[in-house]
Amino acid sequence: MTLFLEQAVHFGPYRIYPGQRLIMEADQPLRLGRRAMDILLILLKHAGNVVSKQQLIAEVWPNTVVEEINLRVHMAALRKALGDGQAGQRYIITVAQRGYSFVAPYSLESIGQRPQNAPVESSGHNLPLRRTRLIGRKALVDSLVTQLPRQRFITLVGPGGIGKTTVALRVAEHLIGQYRDGIRLLDLAPINDPLMIAGHLATLLDLSLHDAEPLNSLALFLRERQMLLLFDNCEHLIDHVALLCESLLRGAPQVHILATSREGLRAEGEFIQRLESLDCPPPIAVLDRAQALSFSALQLFVERAMASQDSFELSDAELPLAVDICRRLDGIPLALELAAAQVPSLGLGGLLAQLQDSFRLLPHGSQATPGRHQTLRATLDWSFELLSACEQTCLRRLGVFRGGFTLESAAAVIVGEHIEPREVFGSIMQLVAKSLLSVDVGDEEVFYRLLDTTRRYALEKLEQASELPATRERHAERCLALMHQAQKNWEQTPTALWIERYARGLEDIRAALDWGLNTRGPQMLAIRLTAASTPLWQELSLLKEHGGHVRKALALLDAAPEPCPRLKMNLKLALGSACYHVQGGNEETIGAFVTARTLARQCNDVVGELRAVSGHMAVNLSCGNYQMALEQSQQFDQLGLHGDPVLSLSTHRLRVLALHFAGDQSRARLNAEEVIQRMAQSGHLNRFTHGFGVQYDQSVAALTILARILWLQGQPEQAWRTAQQALDIALQINHGTSICYTLALSGCLIAHYNGHTRTARELLHLLLEQAQKNSVLLFYTWARQYAQVIDGADAQASQRPGIGLIKEIMVTLGPGFIDDDLLQRADSGAAGWSTAEILRARADTLLAVDCPVKNCTAETTLLKALNVAKSQGALAWELRSATSLARLWQRQGRYRQAHELLTPIYQRFTEGHATPDLIAVRRLLDELQDNVRI
Structure with a gap:
């Protein structure tokens, strides 16, 4: 048949809208994967005829070579989702040796308008695509959909295999779009440690827990949210889940909870809904x-x-x-x-x-x-x-997987004693056919998984067979192999695709590390996995959690009989990066990078040494040790780059940082533009480049510093456009620490400097949210400081700025943050880029009182500030210092002198005349001109 965009195809309980790639079951949307929808549309297009397997593969995967098994798996998933066979109805049949055919009666209908309940897919939920059609539970689902908004907290209770998860997912699916802040599913089956529950939920909520009271933090975060939380498989963590639910219900009045468990949680406010078996025909009735x-x-x-x-x-x-x-x-x-x-x-x-x-x-x-x-x-x-011996071995060994796995991963874990690689594939297919193994069909890959009930059974069999330790070891080795593969692909693969490909394995990595780092398994394997998995933890911005694993791994490595300097170096680098973002430039952070550099020298590892130096350099910049950082940047040339363009580019960018903060804006600008030009030429712009001690996206970092340089050089509009470009890239790749970096160093500040008050507040809130979500405590602390000025937060509620860079940034936001320590840094030259602003802030505090002596000191200080700003090429600071000095001279009646000082500086600005600093200067110049005429 011919499908037209204005026609819908109706068969069974379904109505298909081909042009919209939409399938409705009665009045509810049916969520299918992209490949499954492709297959269905092709079969409908040729309804009544046989479509060969080769034709389907060619149309569904036009640019990819795939095995026939992919088609078979996707076809099985499609049939299961449609309920093919329900009440004897057959939709799709297999024609032996030929292909597949859509055989159900259908009708064509014209499309009046988009269906009322058609979904608008978004990131508002994390529910999986439908795996099976629900049978015998419609009345219960409809009742729960109605009850949940009133009851707030419902637990579906029943024995294993009764269908609790299926019912809960269907209820949640019906409620997509009904909760303003979305729906989040947390599967508790893979979690054995009750202390990890809050952390896993926080990750789903894009939240990081900093304090020792995670339940309070979660409730506070959710206080204003309208959200549905689905806690699946609670039975082994009942007491802790009950406490979590009670805390959330008390603290977040618009949060609703749907849980599944083999028994009730016995929590306050819980409504129990027991799931009964499906209806069976009575034993004595004679039925047709x-x-x-x-x-x-x-x-x-x-x-x-x-x-x-x-x-x-x-x-x-x-x-x-x-x-x-x-x-x-x-x-x-x-x-x-x-x-x-x-x-x-x-x-x-x-x-x-x-x-x-x-x-x-x-x-x-x-x-x-x-x-x-x-x-x-x-x-x-x-x-x-009923399984063959090989199938039994496969099933029990697959029990070690906590999440989904590919055929390749399955083979790596299964192959061992009593089983050969060639036997695995057929056995896996048999386990799928016998419903002992489920299939998750993605758009690009097929993943297999065990239901929680089956997984527990398989693990029990594995332990009985005395195969658990050996299988866990192969599982950890497979995780390690995947992480090595991930490291190799890190440079060449777009970030979003890289994360999609490797983040699926996080639960299995957690399981392998939990087993290996706690003396239950081969420790060296777990130590190597800790180091190799660093890119994944960094990409997911789970630095706090990874830091805990790294410390355990280092403690075990120190106790190992044989030294492993290269492995220890990599772990120290990972620890330095984690500590920097979570704790700032403290003793542990610096010690990690210093030790890493020493170990790199022992191993004659130039790349490792560069990473260590760059990490230490980032700490020095954060702490305000600009000259030390500049000296470290000069060491890059001494180390030698062996013609590596990526390392050369990275070190060049770091030199820009050092020059900028040391106060040499002219050289910093030239170097920054050269870096960005080289990035564009080499294809690294908008690419994630890795390997240095503190991980940020290269292009985001380069544009962020260029934006700061442009602003200081008197180009506020160009600076703002550059800062926006950096933020756009950071948001596009969705890398938490990069988002925090560019917001903290350019976005929030330049928006505020330029008078974009509303935008500055929005960016500040984004920074607070992202820093909390990604455990970047360093920038969370900075954001709290900014809030005193940008958001009007109570200064008493925030601590005074610590040391180094953040303290100097705060002076540029308001003179009230000046102190003796900053003045000493400015006088000694240690303050670098902020010297002129510190001096000006000091002068402004002196000028607050009209005292001849103080006025004289202020004038001397402002003249010094002017000279420093000129020598550094910082036109913005030059303007601010000249403005303060002109106001002093205006107060003293020296109108012409003030006008002559300020006019040429103002005229050097070619843009940004609507910014607060330039508006104030223009007003002051007009006043001075009027006074000169008088």
């Missing part, structure tokens, strides 16, 4: 096929059987067998799926006979919860016994 299929347990069983075997049809003769199977399995969804997966090999008669034999000791039909637990356990045991 249509009547029997009205029971949800039989619907699910038949649908899954048809998904497992294309030719399966439930005949009237076999109907009693199917009914008996459903009853023996107590209507438990997971048990029904496991049984249906055996239909192709056993048939209904053989399947029932097997169940009768395996379940002969169970009290069939019991609806008591313990009975259902027994039924599921017996079904898992029975399914496991």
